[in-house]
Amino acid sequence: MLQCTEIIRGFSMALARGKNLVILGRDKPPVHGSISKKRYRRKSEVWKHLDVSPDGERAICNYYLCVQFKQNAKGTEGIRNYLVDNLHTTSTPLKPLGKLHSLKENNIGDAAKGKVESANVKKFSKYSDGQQKVVDPIETTNAAERQQGESSAFIFAEEERRLQDKDVDVASLKEYGRIVSMTFSSEIEAFKFFNDYAKRKGFSVRKSIIVKDKENKTITFRRFYCSRHGFREKKHLEKTNRRRRHKMLTRCGCPVKFCVKLDTKTGMWWVQDFIDRHNHDLAASDATPFLRSHCFINEAQKLEISTKRASGIRNCQIRDYDARCSGGYQNRGYQEKNLYNFSVADEQSRKLEHDADSVLKYFHERKNADPDFFFKYDTKDGCLNRLFWADGQSVVDYAYFGDVVIFDSTYQLNRYNMIVVPFIGCNHHRSTVIFACGIVSGENDETYRWLLEAFLEATFQKRPESVITDGDLAMGKAIKSLLKGTTHRLCSWHMERNAKKYIHDETVRAKFHELVYVCSVEEFEEKWKDFEKEVSGGSPSRQWLQMIYELKESWAAAFLNKKKMLLGMTSSQRSESLNADLHNYINGRMSLCMAVQQFERCLTHKRTKEAEFDCIAFQKEPVLQTLFPDLEESAARSYTPNVFHNVRDELEKVVGLVVDEILNSSMASKYMVSRKEKAKSQYIVCCSSIQDDVDKISCTCAKLECEKIPCRHIFAVLIHMKATCIPRCCICDRWTKHVKSAFPSDREGGTFNVSDHCQRFHELNKAVIPYHYEVAKSTENYLKLMESIEQQKRQYEHVHDKKLAENSVVKQDVKEDVKSLPRIGNPKPVVTKGAPKKNKKRYERIKSATESKRKNKCGRCGQRGHNRQTCQLLTQVSILVC
Numbered sequence: 027m028l029q030c031t032e033i034i035r036g037f038s039m040a041l042a043r044g045k046n047l048v049i050l051g052r053d054k055p056p057v058h059g060s061i062s063k064k065r066y067r068r069k070s071e072v073w074k075h076l077d078v079s080p081d082g083e084r085a086i087c088n089y090y091l092c093v094q095f096k097q098n099a100k101g102t103e104g105i106r107n108y109l110v111d112n113l114h115t116t117s118t119p120l121k122p123l124g125k126l127h128s129l130k131e132n133n134i135g136d137a138a139k140g141k142v143e144s145a146n147v148k149k150f151s152k153y154s155d156g157q158q159k160v161v162d163p164i165e166t167t168n169a170a171e172r173q174q175g176e177s178s179a180f181i182f183a184e185e186e187r188r189l190q191d192k193d194v195d196v197a198s199l200k201e202y203g204r205i206v207s208m209t210f211s212s213e214i215e216a217f218k219f220f221n222d223y224a225k226r227k228g229f230s231v232r233k234s235i236i237v238k239d240k241e242n243k244t245i246t247f248r249r250f251y252c253s254r255h256g257f258r259e260k261k262h263l264e265k266t267n268r269r270r271r272h273k274m275l276t277r278c279g280c281p282v283k284f285c286v287k288l289d290t291k292t293g294m295w296w297v298q299d300f301i302d303r304h305n306h307d308l309a310a311s312d313a314t315p316f317l318r319s320h321c322f323i324n325e326a327q328k329l330e331i332s333t334k335r336a337s338g339i340r341n342c343q344i345r346d347y348d349a350r351c352s353g354g355y356q357n358r359g360y361q362e363k364n365l366y367n368f369s370v371a372d373e374q375s376r377k378l379e380h381d382a383d384s385v386l387k388y389f390h391e392r393k394n395a396d397p398d399f400f401f402k403y404d405t406k407d408g409c410l411n412r413l414f415w416a417d418g419q420s421v422v423d424y425a426y427f428g429d430v431v432i433f434d435s436t437y438q439l440n441r442y443n444m445i446v447v448p449f450i451g452c453n454h455h456r457s458t459v460i461f462a463c464g465i466v467s468g469e470n471d472e473t474y475r476w477l478l479e480a481f482l483e484a485t486f487q488k489r490p491e492s493v494i495t496d497g498d499l500a501m502g503k504a505i506k507s508l509l510k511g512t513t514h515r516l517c518s519w520h521m522e523r524n525a526k527k528y529i530h531d532e533t534v535r536a537k538f539h540e541l542v543y544v545c546s547v548e549e550f551e552e553k554w555k556d557f558e559k560e561v562s563g564g565s566p567s568r569q570w571l572q573m574i575y576e577l578k579e580s581w582a583a584a585f586l587n588k589k590k591m592l593l594g595m596t597s598s599q600r601s602e603s604l605n606a607d608l609h610n611y612i613n614g615r616m617s618l619c620m621a622v623q624q625f626e627r628c629l630t631h632k633r634t635k636e637a638e639f640d641c642i643a644f645q646k647e648p649v650l651q652t653l654f655p656d657l658e659e660s661a662a663r664s665y666t667p668n669v670f671h672n673v674r675d676e677l678e679k680v681v682g683l684v685v686d687e688i689l690n691s692s693m694a695s696k697y698m699v700s701r702k703e704k705a706k707s708q709y710i711v712c713c714s715s716i717q718d719d720v721d722k723i724s725c726t727c728a729k730l731e732c733e734k735i736p737c738r739h740i741f742a743v744l745i746h747m748k749a750t751c752i753p754r755c756c757i758c759d760r761w762t763k764h765v766k767s768a769f770p771s772d773r774e775g776g777t778f779n780v781s782d783h784c785q786r787f788h789e790l791n792k793a794v795i796p797y798h799y800e801v802a803k804s805t806e807n808y809l810k811l812m813e814s815i816e817q818q819k820r821q822y823e824h825v826h827d828k829k830l831a832e833n834s835v836v837k838q839d840v841k842e843d844v845k846s847l848p849r850i851g852n853p854k855p856v857v858t859k860g861a862p863k864k865n866k867k868r869y870e871r872i873k874s875a876t877e878s879k880r881k882n883k884c885g886r887c888g889q890r891g892h893n894r895q896t897c898q899l900l901t902q903v904s905i906l907v908c
Contacts (some may be wrong), residue, residue: 053259110127202302208398210295210398213248215823216286220250221319228308229253229282230317239290247292247298252282253318254306278306302552315356323360323368329787331365332372338611341369373620382410382850384619389415392776395895398422400484406474409851410618412473414480416449416462418635419772424461424485426765427451430593431490435469435498438614440621442853445469449481450604452593454765456668458600459486465618467856474504477692482508491591494598496520502580513590516581517598518542521574528567534560543583550584573577587728594733607631618853623777637773643667643763652677660751669761672735685746697746699725699739709739713747720744720753734758 058655146594205223210216217233224231230253237247256277285299315321323331327348334344345358345365352358389401398418404411416424433449440446444465453459462484464477482489492513495501497520505514521542522535529535537557544550553573561567579585586592611624643666652658654677661673689696693714700708714722724730729737736744736756744752759765780788801807883890886897 043073059455085653195756198302202300205302206297206300208297210286211293213245213286213288213295216248216284216295217250217366217587220284224252224315225317225320227302228310228314229280229636230319231284231751232319234283244288246288247497248286248295248397250284250286251279252304254278254280254304255282265812268629269745280304280306316361321359321364323364326787327359328368328372329784333366333784333788335369336623336627341365373615379852380849381617381619381852383411384617385410385622386850388619388622388776391779392417394777395779396772402480402483403850406467407851410853411468412464412466412476413618414462414464414477414483414484415622416484417772417775419775420461420629421485422766422769422771423453423459424451425488427453427459427760428461428485428488428762429491429591430494430595431492432494432595432598432601433501434496434605435596436605436608439608439612440465440613440616440618441847442467442618442855443614444618444853444856446608446625448601448604450600450610452595452600454669454761455643455666457635457639458604458632459636460604460632463619463625466854469498469500471503474498474501475508478504480510489861493668494592494595496598496601497524513586513592515586515592515596516577517596517600518581519597521581524570529561529572531560531562532769541582545584547584550578550582587732591732591734604628626775626777626811630775631771633771633775637771638665639668640763648674653681654741654745656750657744657752664752664763665761666763669735676736676738677741680741680745683742685742687746693855697743699742711739711743713743720747720749720755722755723753730756734761 040564130525205751208219210219217231221231231250232253232255234249234251234255235247235250236245239246254277257279258275258277281301282304283299285297286295287298288295299472309317331344345362348358349355355361386403389399392399393401396418398413398421399416400421401413401415403413403437428451431449431451433447435445435447437443437445444467447466449461449463449466451459451461462481466473466481489509489512492515493505493509494515494517495505497516502514505512522539525535525538529538534557537560538555541550541553541557544553558571561571574581583596607628608625611628612621616624646667648662648667649669650658650662652674652857658674658677661670661677665673682703683699686698686700687695688698689712694714695713697711698708699711700706710726712722712724713720723736723740723743725737725739727737727739729735730740735758736752740756798811801811881891882893884897892898
C-alpha cells in the first residue's frame with residue numbers, strides 16, 4: 027500500500043501524464059496486465075485520460091478528486107463532468123486542474139516548467155527510411171523528474187501538508203484504493219466481500235440490477251447497493267384502505283453502491299464503480315448482526331439445524347447451543363427469527379402436496395435396503411386409506427417373542443387424524459418390542475380385518491397364542507374371525523374404567539375388582555350373583571352387566587388362568603406407555619411421511635435400549651442372596667437380569683413350604699406342596715424323569731405355562747429332589763440371554779439413512795472434533811491451524827464455483843434412487859372415536875357402543891332432556907310472578 031507521499035506522487039504524476047496524452051479511440055479493453063487496464067470503461071472520458079497510469083494510481087486519483095472537489099455522491103460521472111467543465115478543452119491535450127496547476131506554476135522552477143512543456147509536445151523522430159516514430163512522453167517525463175528531484179520533493183511535501191490541513195482520511199484513501207483494485211473469481215465472491223465490508227462498517231447490503239450477455243445469457247454486470255438506497259414507492263404510502271399499520275421506513279436514498287463487471291477474456295470480475303459515502307448513520311458493532319444481510323443461516327447451519335430438529339431438539343435449545351459455541355449471539359450468524367422461519371419452512375416443505383407418494387417412496391427405498399421389509403397399502407377414491415409396514419428386524423423379533431401380542435389404537439399423530447395401530451409385545455428383557463404398525467382411516471371391523479391379514483402376511487402366517495386389546499368391539503370381531511384358537515384378553519384397566527361409568531357406588535366397584543382377579547370358577551359364579559343384585563341403576567347398567575358377563579372368559583382371571591399363556595400381563599399398559607412415547611416424537615401437525623420417520627426414531631430408541639440391556643446381561647452378574655445358591659446361580663446363567671429377579675422372588679418364597687410325596691414311580695412322580703400356615707391351600711406338582719433327569723414338570727398353579735417361569739412349588743420339589751440346577755424343561759428360551767444369538771440384530775433400521783452429502787458432512791465433523799480439541803489447548807497451534815484453514819478455504823473457493831453450493835439443496839432424508847411411482851392422493855381427514863380434536867365444530871366425537879346415551883339432567887326439576895335455562899318450571903314461575 028502506498029504511503030502518504032507516494033499517494034501524492036501518484037496523483038501528481040497521473041495528472042501530469044493525463045494532461046498531455048490523447049488516447050486515440052480504442053474500441054476494445056486493453057491487454058490484461060495492470061489494474062488500470064482491467065478497469066477500462068469505453069464511455070468514460072475520465073478513465074481514458076487516466077488509463078495509462080501505473081497500477082492503483084488511477085483509483086487513487088479518482089478518490090482524491092472525490093475528496094478534494096466534494097463530488098462524493100456523484101461518483102465517476104460527477105468527476106467526469108467536473109473535468110469537462112474545468113479543463114481547457116482544445117484540439118490537443120488536456121490541461122491540469124486549476125488549483126493543482128497554480129500550485130505547480132508557483133513552486134516549480136524553470137527546469138520543472140521545461141519538463142512540463144516537454145511533456146506537452148508530441149515528439150516525432152524519423153527512421154532511416156523516412157517514417158516517423160512516436161516518442162513516448164512518459165519516458166521524457168521520467169527523465170525530467172530525475173533532473174528535478176528536489177523541485178518534485180518540494181511539490182510532494184507541499185501537497186502532503188495541504189492534505190493534512192484539509193483533514194483528509196488517509197486510511198480511508200488507502201482502503202478505497204485497495205478495494206477498487208480488487209478482482210474476484212465470481213459475482214458471488216464479490217457480493218461476499220462487499221457484505222463483509224458492510225458488516226465491518228455497520229450497514230446492510232442488497233442486490234440490484236444485473237446485465238446478461240445476449241448470446242450465452244451469462245451475467246456480465248452486477249450492482250450492489252446499501253440496503254437504504256432508494257425510497258419507498260408513493261402508492262404504498264398513499265394507500266387508504268390499509269388493514270395493517272405501515273412498516274417503518276428503511277430507505278433514505280443512500281448513494282452507496284458497488285458495481286462489478288466481468289472481463290470476458292480473463293473470466294475475472296473487476297470493480298467498475300464504488301461509492302462509499304452514506305447519507306445516514308451507521309449501525310454500532312453490537313447492532314450490526316441484526317441487519318438483514320448479516321443475519322442469515324448458511325447451508326452448513328441449515329444441515330445441522332435440520333439434524334438437531336430431527337433428533338427432537340427444540341429451537342430454543344438449538345439457539346442457545348449455537349450462541350455458546352460461537353462465542354455470543356452476535357457471532358452466531360443468525361437471529362431467533364431466522365431460526366424459527368427456517369424451521370417452519372423446513373416443516374412446510376415436508377408437508378408436500380404428494381404426501382402419500384412420499385411415504386410409499388420411502389418404503390420402496392427401505393425395501394431396496396432391507397429385502398425383508400414388508401409394507402402394504404390400500405386406497406379409497408384414489409386416496410390413501412390404509413397403510414401397514416414391518417421391517418426385517420421386527421419380523422425376526424416376532425419369531426422369538428410373538429407368543430403374546432398387544433395392539434391398541436392411538437390418535438392425534440398426524441395432520442389427517444388417521445389412527446395409528448402399533449403391534450407390540452414383550453421381549454426377553456421384559457421391555458416393549460414393536461412388531462409392526464398400521465395407519466388407517468377407520469375403526470370398523472373391516473379395517474381391523476385388513477390389518478390382521480397384513481400382519482399375518484408379514485409374519486408368514488404365524489398366529490400368536492394370546493392377544494390383549496382394550497375391548498373395542500370391532501377389534502374383537504376381527505380377532506375372532508381371523509385368529510381362531512388365539513386367546514383374546516380384554517384389558518383389565520379398561521374394564522375397571524368402564525365400571526366407573528355404570529357403577530357409582532365405590533363398595534360395589536370394589537367387589538367387581540375382586541371378580542376380575544379371583545382364581546376359582548365356582549367362587550366367581552357365586553360372587554357374581556351377589557354383585558349383580560347390588561348393582562343399582564337403569565337399563566344402561568343392566569345392559570353393560572349382561573354384555574361383560576357374556577365376555578367373562580376374556581377378562582376374568584378365573585377363566586384365563588387355565589394354562590393360557592399371557593406372560594403375567596393383564597392389561598394393555600405397554601401399549602398405553604408406547605402411545606405416550608410416540609406423542610413425544612409425533613404431533614398432530616406432522617405430515618404422514620414425517621410421522622412415519624418419527625415412528626422409526628421411536629423404534630430405534632427401543633432397540634437401542636435392548637442393546638444396552640444385552641450388554642448388562644452378558645457383562646455383569648447378579649449377587650447371590652438366597653438360601654439355595656446352586657439353583658440361584660443356574661438361574662443367573664440362563665435368564666436375563668430382569669427375568670432373573672422374578673425367578674429369584676419365587677425361589678425366596680420356597681421357605682415355609684412343605685412337600686409331601688403322594689406318588690412315586692420310575693417314570694412319574696406327584697408331590698403335594700402346601701404352606702404350614704395354610705394347609706388347605708394345596709398344589710400338585712407332577713414330575714417325570716428320564717435317567718434321573720427331569721424331563722417334564724408341571725404345577726396346578728399353571729405359572730410355568732402362563733408366565734414361562736418356574737413357580738415356588740416347582741422349586742420346592744426340586745429342592746426336595748436335591749437338584750443342583752434348574753431343569754431344561756423349566757427354562758423357556760424366550761427369557762434367556764442367548765435367545766437372539768443366531769442372527770445379528772439391526773438396531774438402526776432406516777432412521778440414519780441420509781444422503782451421501784449429509785453422511786460425509788457428519789463424518790468430517792466426527793473426525794476433526796477430537797483433533798480440534800487437542801489443538802485448542804495451545805494458542806500457537808490454534809493460530810497455525812486457523813491460518814492453514816483460511817488458506818485452504820481460499821483455495822477451495824477459488825477452484826470451486828460458489829454458485830453451485832448456493833443452488834444445491836441440502837436433503838436430510840434418504841437417497842433418491844427409486845423410480846417414480848403412480849400418484850396416490852393424500853388421505854382425507856377422518857373422524858375417530860377416541861381422543862377428539864378440541865375444535866368440536868369440526869370433529870364431533872363418535873360414542874362407542876358401550877357408552878351411555880344419557881341426556882342432560884336439569885338442576886331445577888331433576889328431569890333429563892333440558893337444563894336450568896330451558897326448564898318449563900322456570901317459565902311457569904315467571905308467569906305467576908307477572
